[in-house]
Amino acid sequence: MASTVFILNPMAGNGRAERVWETFRDDILRTMPDASCMRTDGPGHAGDIACEAVAGGATRLIAVGGDGTVSEVLEGVMRSPPALRHAAALACLPAGSGCDLARHLAYPKDRQGLLDLIAGGQRRLVDVGRVRYTRPDGSERERHFINIAAFGVAGDVARHIQRKGKALGGRFSYALASARVLLGARAKTLRLYADGRDLSGRYHMGVLANTSSMGGGMLIAPGALDDDGALDLVLVSDMSRLRLLWNLPRIYNGTHLNEDGVSLRRVRSLKVKSDETVYLNIDGEADGMLPASFEVLPRAVAVLAPVA
Numbered sequence: 001m002a003s004t005v006f007i008l009n010p011m012a013g014n015g016r017a018e019r020v021w022e023t024f025r026d027d028i029l030r031t032m033p034d035a036s037c038m039r040t041d042g043p044g045h046a047g048d049i050a051c052e053a054v055a056g057g058a059t060r061l062i063a064v065g066g067d068g069t070v071s072e073v074l075e076g077v078m079r080s081p082p083a084l085r086h087a088a089a090l091a092c093l094p095a096g097s098g099c100d101l102a103r104h105l106a107y108p109k110d111r112q113g114l115l116d117l118i119a120g121g122q123r124r125l126v127d128v129g130r131v132r133y134t135r136p137d138g139s140e141r142e143r144h145f146i147n148i149a150a151f152g153v154a155g156d157v158a159r160h161i162q163r164k165g166k167a168l169g170g171r172f173s174y175a176l177a178s179a180r181v182l183l184g185a186r187a188k189t190l191r192l193y194a195d196g197r198d199l200s201g202r203y204h205m206g207v208l209a210n211t212s213s214m215g216g217g218m219l220i221a222p223g224a225l226d227d228d229g230a231l232d233l234v235l236v237s238d239m240s241r242l243r244l245l246w247n248l249p250r251i252y253n254g255t256h257l258n259e260d261g262v263s264l265r266r267v268r269s270l271k272v273k274s275d276e277t278v279y280l281n282i283d284g285e286a287d288g289m290l291p292a293s294f295e296v297l298p299r300a301v302a303v304l305a306p307v308a
Contacts, residue, residue: 002036004060004118005053007073009040012065012096020095021064024115031119037064043072050076054088060304061088062118066096067147071283077301078128078144089123090146091304098174098284100147104211104226105305113306121304126226128300129210133280133292145283146301148214149294151272152188152205153236153244155279156181157215158286174215175248182245187238190290191273194233194265202238208270208294209234214284221264222254229298230266237261269295 006028010018021037028035038049050061050073061077063069070092077085093114094102108114129145148154160177187202207214209221209232221232236244239261250256257264272278273291280288 002034003058004032004035004062005049005058006035006037006062006064006093007040007046007049007053007069008037009046009063009065009069009072009096011040012069017065017069017095020093024093024111027111027115028118031115040069040072046072047074047076047079050074051079052076054080054084058088060118061090063090063092064095065092066094067098067100067284069096070101071145071147071285074128074144074146074301085300086125086302089121089302089304091118091121093118098214098216100213100216100284101211103213103217104147104224105303108306117304117306120307122307123302124227124305125299126301126303127210127229127231128297129208129231129294130297131280131282131292131294133288134290135288141288143282143287144297145210147211147283148207148209148220148281149283150205150207150214150281151278151290151292152203153178153181153185154205154207154214154281155286155289156185158281158284159279162286174218178215178248179245182241182248185241185244188274188276188278190278192235193271194267195269199235203235204238204244205234205236206270206272207234208232208267210296218251219254220251222257227299228266229296230268231270231294231296233265233267233270235263237263269293 040046063073131149132142157177187204192199209224212224214220224232247256271293278290
């Protein structure tokens with residue numbers, strides 16, 4: 001197994017990932033002649049490739065795609081024994097519709113800067129979120145996230161995107177889907193316990209953020225630190241649809257946190273239940289529903305970041 005493995009999701013970004021890889025391939029192989037590229041052939045395959053690569057001694061795993069591809073690669077890394085997991089650094093060649101991890105880590109936007117980062121970026125440990133949740137058939141599942149896990153409106157938006165796709169690109173598709181969902185939004189009664197503290201009430205949405213943005217640039221938790229051993233919990237309480245729509249643009253610069261009914265606190269664990277159907281959004285993907293429990297795993301995985 002090569003020490004640097006690129007994991008390409010050819011479907012990411014409506015085929016953009018394949019085109020991006022083709023433009024970078026020759027320079028990458030010239031800079032890192034021992035690198036290899038593995039293409040995924042369906043959902044979950046990126047995780048299998050990542051797990052096999054880590055077992056084979058790979059020290060860099062580069063997801064070529066968007067946050068969904070990164071999340072699948074993360075899942076494969078987290079299935080690996082801790083000693084091997086910590087020896088492999090996760091990075092991405094941004095080519096999908098969201099790319100919020102690259103945005104949070106301040107990846108360079110120029111070609112040479114990305115090549116330099118992949119070849120010689122700073123390796124550092126970051127936190128990972130773990131969520132145990134319910135599937136539509138009533139069974140339980142566990143998975144991990146590196147950006148966000150959310151419930152309520154954010155879950156409805158992810159389901160809308162899953163059905164309609166991202167023909168307008170990540171940022172605009174998420175913005176349009178959010179506006180459409182908010183037009184019919186209704187707060188749900190949730191039994192919510194953050195680090196054992198009872199925060200139960202009626203909420204439109206809850207987001208557990210390990211990084212600062214979601215949905216292709218929505219600055220949901222502008223002060224989020226990815227290595228502080230906590231998740232930023234953003235809760236949106238019951239409010240009118242008009243107020244929700246009015247404040248939607250503010251989420252792109254983080255000023256939504258100044259709005260009455262929007263709160264932020266740092267937590268290590270969260271348990272949420274509801275007698276109503278409430279869907280989840282895990283790293284931008286529609287996956288499961290409440291009840292669910294969330295927790296942070298401090299400094300559980302290494303990433304490549306720009307040299308400070």
